[in-house]
Amino acid sequence: MKTPLEKKLIFFATTNFHKFNEARAVFTKHGIAVAMIRIKSLEIQENDLEAIAKFSAMDAAKKCGLPIIVEDAGLFIKALNGFPGPYSSYIYKTLGIKGVLKLMEGIENREAEFRSVVAYCEPKTNILEAFCGKIKGKITEKARGKSGFGFDPIFQLLGSKGLKTFAEMSIEEKNQYSHRAKALHAFIKWFLRSR
């Protein structure tokens, strides 16, 4: 029998405050508290986000001995064969938005997809589960907006109200559409059912 606290507290291993704040807004709606565990868990080089997130969750759970979630996300641009994909964070730090826009110069097909995987690992029971979320959009010609993080200023949703980029949305608005919120919702659904 779990205590109410155990039932309703999630540990999230991340060093990214933006990610944490987006996740907290989702968990709060479901009455779940979430604690940020600031550890850098190992990420493997893999094209498959789910494999990266699962490995990372196992590593985080081992390191801190707690049931824990990690989240891994990437921007997959069709005309660039999925680049920057699983290495979006590194590529954001080196090339930045400017570099990606330069790569997209003169390219008509601007289709892109943000993908997120939330992986959950329980060290005692060896439970390891992953939950995916995706959202289609397109790469804008210019960066727009100051909210969010990473490539949010150049990602515009297909059919979003007023054709905003993610960086032109509040956390609440972004969470109505985002890959991350979708993956978190799938996790929460499973988590609440499995308690």
Next chain:
Amino acid sequence: MKTPLEKKLIFFATTNFHKFNEARAVFTKHGIAVAMIRIKSLEIQENDLEAIAKFSAMDAAKKCGLPIIVEDAGLFIKALNGFPGPYSSYIYKTLGIKGVLKLMEGIENREAEFRSVVAYCEPKTNILEAFCGKIKGKITEKARGKSGFGFDPIFQLLGSKGLKTFAEMSIEEKNQYSHRAKALHAFIKWFLRSR
């Protein structure tokens, strides 16, 4: 006491035939035989090639139970903050040479460096060593040459005879200069001394 065979046989975990052939040419000069072990060892996401190679060597040694080397390399372009760096292989597959040349359009500072780390792991003794090699050059305006692999056609050595790219050199000529050959020589020196 080691048998002559143990002394003079190296296992190289790689799935890249080009790498293996370059390495074989270096080992042969030292009278060392090298066997290709075609396993894909885990690579972590890290900016530090040495950490990636060491982790990978441990994983490979664990998987096949043999003392083994792995080699990890990357092209670090100064004007692009080190991009593509440790993710050179993924970026070669997605953006290719064309993408990197596009990113370099209009950029005057074309300095770049190829870096290699050879890591050696012995599963029984837990010996884990890493050896680095570097070579400075510049990114050409156009791809030149058909030899080698990866970004070789756009990497021109500073002061190389006739200003060739790596892809315009034979394996023997490339091995006179290359980051990989330097790292392998450092490993071989250590390896022969430690037997």
